[in-house]
Amino acid sequence: MMVMFDSLNRHMLPPYGAEWTHAPNFSRLAARTVTFDACYAGSLPCMPARRELHTGRHNFLHRGWGPLEPFDDSMPELLKRHGVHTHLVTDHQHYFEDGGATYHTRYSTWEFFRGQEGDPWKGQVRDPRPPRGGDLHATRNALYRQDLVNRQHLDAEEKQPQTLTFDAGLEFLATNHAHTNWFLQIETFDPHEPFFTHQRYKDLYQHDYDGPHFDWPDYARVTETDEQAAHARYEYAALLSMCDHSLGRVLDAFDEYALWDDTLLVVCTDHGFLLGEKGWWAKVVQPWYNELAHTPLFVHDPWLPHRDGTRHAGLVQTIDIAPTLLEFFGVPRTPDMRGRPLRDAVEPDDAPGQPLRDAALFGIFGGHVNVTDGRYVYMRACAGEDNQPLFEHTLMPTRIRGRFTPAELADAELVPAEAFPFTKGTPTLRIPAATAPFLSPARFGSLLFDLATDPDQEHPIADDATELRMIRLLVGALREHDAPISQYERLGVPRDPDEVGEEHLLVAAQRATADAARLPAPRSDDFPAGRLNLRTPLTELLAEPLAADAVRRHLPGLLDSELLTVRGGGSLLQLAGATGGAGGLGRGRLAALAEELAHLFPTREDNPLLAPEHPVRSTP
Template identity: 60%
Template structure:
């Protein structure tokens, strides 16, 4: 038995021809649907990048207990389990997060691995002098990430040098070398089409359009503030990179044809999540509600045992199902801590394996879907707490937890899945607050684009019960129920839902008692400020704003006035004020 996984990062389902997009040039994705089963109802689970990979390895949700982090000592990695049972495992990737503090335990699960350098802000080439960049450059300046990207780009001046090309070439080399061998698993994992949307001109030429604006191939996560022309240009830049991904997927499919791998080799093509390209007036994937553009993801599987090609499945499935699917394929029993279910009944007969899917990001909405409704449950209070990290590996994306975070850590008694291990219980510092958006209920049958929420208390109460059940099955920390303002059994009455809405309205429609006149943007900005502010500042904000407005004789409270006040409220903290401007 052999298996190949081709994984892309930030691959948008809604921009693939397999799911109805008629303008993207992706013939090999279309070809894939002719040779595999296409899943129409697949959802992500834990977001973003490394949380998604942790659940890819372990077959269980992690976002209720942990943010971005490595595999834990008690985790069951599907790659490690395959390796222990004599299946050779190999990783070819250009995904730099594997080699940072917050991801450094993943690639070591494989027998061997290859890393292609140069994606995003990969600290690859050293240059003391600042790089040359377009004068009109707009993009996220996150530490050295943005600068390093422009140091790297000159070294990627031809297609064969780009990390995507190198990654796929390494994977094809592994296949050629081991074509006569049995019992192996190959993971070809591409960082593309993740931002920045950097590719070669021949792919850009597939999408000719008139554009004279600023250099723009790396949207900053936040509300769309660009012109329609700039947004359209960024979408075309993404499309060009997606077409390059398609070309290299085609090389893998060609190898399957040439070497007749279809007869005995599983193929999985998947992603971790999607990406908002201006839809819902947002860029990105992790600070806004996790709309379907982010959470509803593509999935394709060829299983040679059943020979199902050119077929579609509408059963609800998730990323956590891939680990047990691989174990079943190789004849290995899934450990008890894997919550996912093998997809072989879905592939063979279309038999459902789950009633509902849970998904989210640590500290964000806890989301649930039953395939028709999507319910996004936010915190019951703007404090967005209590919230903790449970870990034996206290690292963030780039560095360990700082000593301030660790000063008040406690030891947590074991969870069901920690195999008797106690973990550190560390106060969390989420960078987002879903109280901004409230609780959102969408009826996908009537509004697949999620343009508007529905007011249906019966459906909302049912979805809360479903959400609570999945949380209990995940052995969610008790404070997560407290944070969301729901009981452990999930039984919530209509009066409770109405009280939540009134509480939120009272926070939004503030009256300072000084005869002030609010603009709609001003109210929105002030509500945002109070949600993002620490509790001690939030409690005194109204009085301080009233003093601020009277001292400056500001009659109309608009967005600019609130933004200026925010700098004063946060004690001149430019970072906090900048965060406010992103929304």
């Protein structure tokens, strides 16, 4: 059995040292499992991680977010072919979009519960009412609107998708616990944003806050006040406590049915979520720091009961979960899998005390390619500003919520089958790819961290000898995982570890870029704030003619630039944070614009003669 959460922060769990979150069932879980202290993600974010869960190999070197490929091995399908009934219960809506539509059908049976995030669930033509007092979430797109619609139908905990998902999983256990040869995957989207939960979990984190609604941070730099940022962290913690409650229901079932005696239990996540650390929210738009890539993992192996309540310090990864499950049922892992059974790490037969691997590779398509040996983390950026060459290799040209366009496919080429040994004799399409300006690793430069002296990754180091060693580990991992030649070229590294030399060092050469990227973003309390202000979503700000005219005068050229194409759903403060003040978004110009907006659109506190706002009903 596997219980999988999305965006579960390791450092906020009591077994990993958190003292302020209420999660007693994770402590209870740790007493009955091996707690892995050095588990790292591989391919990121959501669906690339799930592809690894099926295939036991990294995929981020070859393509971005997408479905299982025709040549991919699938762990649940392999189990099914060997007589194991595999059952998926989930509220994770990405399984049912263009970029994930081939995963759930690999299971024998599956159930899906609606309503998470912007799941296109309930149809409503009339616009939903916004939260009372406003909302700090600035990306006011269709996803945001749909989430407001969905919440109207989730007004009780028993209606929450997470609750229904665990209800269904527990129903499967009640029906099948006395039988053998089954695999159950309970997978909830929580505690992924938005951090929507009910009052009894919020009451665990009482704090003084009378600001705008804020349970959905944008993928951006932190521009909110300290009070607002703290409130969002409490909202995440409340949802984390709801997840803990659901986990407790599973542990109760394990106790009731004596499943500890013969049932493997894996509890895991895909990645974490930044909650203000290093001045960032969320993921994807910044380097993959440890808060995101260093993940929690708990495993109970009924054949190794003496390991319950222990910890394991060696490097393991998401790619090891599929081989672990296959081995438990006696199903051979395929030659294309690069992961290894976790039992080999916990209690190896051939080499006691030896780790599964010397290095762990992780990253996102087109981003930094990262490697860690457990002490050092090396984040290799692209060698050139253009982040090229970069190609998607696929036979399934879809992404999150759409298909590749004809224009994107116009330059596609068919790559011979010999290019990649894992495609099982099939050629693939090679499609030119590009990263948006705000997603390119060139913005951040190459980074090297020593976790022994800097566990929070606040102070990148420049150490040529260590960087050379880490580059050799990186190149070795690229070879092991059949990276395309273009990745070596993009990263500016040779294809043989023995050929790595001082000419391949990048940390010192890119240090100025890295330092500039670490400067704090302007915060909302740095500027005067009228009814319309620098935090107002751009779609709302520019809809007001006087405000749009002020933006044109103070920030000339902005409205005609690609910034609005890439980040048009955010706010001016978020644009400034994303660009580091480039593109004419320096503090001086922002301050002048903020002054004029405050004069043009005063708050009712500033001008009591203004008519009161029409009251709106707050959404749940």
